[in-house]
Amino acid sequence: MATILHADLDxxxxxxxxxxxxxxxxxxxxxxxxxxxxxxxxxxAFGVYGGMPGRRARELCPGLVFVxxxxxxxxxxxxxxxxxxxxxxxxxxxxxIDEAFADVAGCTHLFGPPDEIARTIRCRVREELxxxxxxxxxxxxxxxxxxxxxxxPDGLVVVDPNSELDFLHGLPVELMWGVGPVTKARLxxxxxTTIGQLAETSAxxxxxxxxxxxxxxxxxxxxxxxxxxxxxxxxxRSAGAQSAIGRKPATSFVYxxxxxxxxxxIGGRLRAKDRCGRTVTVRVRFADLRAVTRSVTLPAPxxxxxxxxxxxxxxxxxxxxxxxAEETISLLAISVSQLETQADLQLELPLGxxxxxxxxxxxxxxxxxxxxxxxxxxxxxxxxxxxxxGSVVFNASGSVPDDFRELAEKDL
DNA sequence: TCTGGGGTCCTAGGACCC
DNA sequence: TCTGGGGTCCTAGGACCC
Numbered sequence: 001m002a003t004i005l006h007a008d009l010d011x012x013x014x015x016x017x018x019x020x021x022x023x024x025x026x027x028x029x030x031x032x033x034x035x036x037x038x039x040x041x042x043x044x045a046f047g048v049y050g051g052m053p054g055r056r057a058r059e060l061c062p063g064l065v066f067v068x069x070x071x072x073x074x075x076x077x078x079x080x081x082x083x084x085x086x087x088x089x090x091x092x093x094x095x096x097i098d099e100a101f102a103d104v105a106g107c108t109h110l111f112g113p114p115d116e117i118a119r120t121i122r123c124r125v126r127e128e129l130x131x132x133x134x135x136x137x138x139x140x141x142x143x144x145x146x147x148x149x150x151x152x153p154d155g156l157v158v159v160d161p162n163s164e165l166d167f168l169h170g171l172p173v174e175l176m177w178g179v180g181p182v183t184k185a186r187l188x189x190x191x192x193t194t195i196g197q198l199a200e201t202s203a204x205x206x207x208x209x210x211x212x213x214x215x216x217x218x219x220x221x222x223x224x225x226x227x228x229x230x231x232x233x234x235x236x237r238s239a240g241a242q243s244a245i246g247r248k249p250a251t252s253f254v255y256x257x258x259x260x261x262x263x264x265x266i267g268g269r270l271r272a273k274d275r276c277g278r279t280v281t282v283r284v285r286f287a288d289l290r291a292v293t294r295s296v297t298l299p300a301p302x303x304x305x306x307x308x309x310x311x312x313x314x315x316x317x318x319x320x321x322x323x324x325a326e327e328t329i330s331l332l333a334i335s336v337s338q339l340e341t342q343a344d345l346q347l348e349l350p351l352g353x354x355x356x357x358x359x360x361x362x363x364x365x366x367x368x369x370x371x372x373x374x375x376x377x378x379x380x381x382x383x384x385x386x387x388x389x390g391s392v393v394f395n396a397s398g399s400v401p402d403d404f405r406e407l408a409e410k411d412l
Numbered sequence: 413t414c415t416g417g418g419g420t421c422c423t424a425g426g427a428c429c430c
Numbered sequence: 431t432c433t434g435g436g437g438t439c440c441t442a443g444g445a446c447c448c
Contacts, residue, residue, distance in 0.1 A: 032416090034416090035415080035416050035417095036416090037416075037417095050416085050448090051415060051416060051417090052415075053413070053414080053415065053416095055413070056413060056414090056415090059413085095447090095448070096419095096447085096448045097448085098448085099448070177446090177447080178445085178446065178447085179446090180445060180446050180447080181445090181446090182444085182445060182446085183445075183446085211422070211423070212422090212423090213421080213422055213423085214422080214445085214446095236418095236419075236420095237419085237420070237421095238418095238419070238420080239418090239419090240417090240418065240419075241417080241418080242416085242417060242418080243416095243417090244415085244416060244417085279440085279441095281441090281442095288414095289414080289415075291443090292442080292443085293441085293442060293443070294441085294442080295440085295441060295442075296440095296441090297439085297440060297441085331416090333417090335418095335419090400416055400417065404416090404417080405416095405417060405418075407417095407418095408417055408418040408419075408448075409417095409418065409419090410418070410419060410420095
């Protein structure tokens with residue numbers, strides 16, 4: 001029986017704005033300013049999409065209305081909508097703020113068949129929250145997700161287990177999970193544009209064309225042979241932060257404060273969940289948008305802001321040394337991976353990069369970690385801006401607001 | 413007119429070990 | 431037809447997702 005539901009709120013941020021301000025309904029709107037964070041369906045009709053520069057969006061859609069976001073409302077309404085799924089089954093796998101899978105196999109005796117549950121959920125989200133939501137119902141997660149995409153906007157598609165391949169094989173390949181612009185183009189070169197054509201291509205030649213993992217996965221998906229179960233909770237495997245900085249000279253006056261700010265954000269998140277990580281990766285993007293990464297795996301995990309910032313700075317230096325012709329950078333990123341759960345009293349030992357000699361500051365790890373904890377405690381009581389380094393300066397520079405960043409953060 | 417921010421997973425080559 | 435082999439960790443890059 002088809003018991004997997006995939007629920008996806010339509011143009012979520014924009015729909016919330018149209019809900020909060022009725023004068024925006026039926027109008028092309030964009031959340032954001034310098035960059036479009038989300039667009040309503042009316043704006044999408046003009047070719048506006050998330051990530052697009054605001055100026056470009058205005059050109060495409062002269063009547064476009066920009067609104068600054070109500071980020072707290074997104075979180076509240078997203079939670080509430082996914083919570084409706086949770087009224088029917090505990091088997092809910094949340095994918096993002098506006099999207100989730102659910103398996104209703106164990107509750108049909110209480111609430112009726114899956115398609116009826118799906119209709120009820122759509123009605124409830126519409127009536128109780130005022131938001132449009134699309135649902136797909138199928139035997140597998142992948143098919144349910146495709147069904148909800150086909151159902152958009154504000155629709156329901158149920159895939160009968162007896163006609164799964166009829167439904168699937170007529171659709172374009174880019175609807176499949178894992179087929180982005182590059183894979184789509186590679187397939188198109190071989191004349192493959194539909195999932196049906198993909199299914200007729202041998203797994204061997206797909207693996208040759210796309211690599212073992214992607215080729216094998218797509219071959220399985222094309223025949224709907226991918227029975228992945230619902231997983232209710234997975235911990236994050238990495239935590240990172242990035243900042244697009246326009247075009248700035250590649251000097252320490254530019255990257256030092258930026259790295260400090262990024263390290264501060266990441267360190268705070270890690271410490272709040274008693275986590276720490278061994279591998280630090282930085283990304284440096286140059287003026288032409290080409291990017292390089294440098295990483296190091298430390299002998300012991302860290303979460304102290306100052307140490308993270310120092311390690312990141314050394315990595316950025318090596319990246320810049322390797323590209324002496326690059327004089328301008330446009331983005332800096334830090335990510336911490338190989339995460340571990342912290343013992344309750346961590347004595348963080350700054351052991352330095354690989355086999356290099358111990359750096360200045362070695363031996364002060366525990367003191368730094370305690371200083372960070374003190375800052376964390378003050379911020380908990382009085383807010384982020386109460387103490388620390390220039391968050392305000394960064395927010396003023398036209399980048400994305402911190403509230404928006406938090407929406408995308410995964411639970412550590 | 414040049415494209416935000418937070419994530420996951422895969423690949424390939426090299427080091428190192430047994 | 432084919433020069434030893436396999437496992438694990440690390441690093442850099444890339445594709446993709448929301």
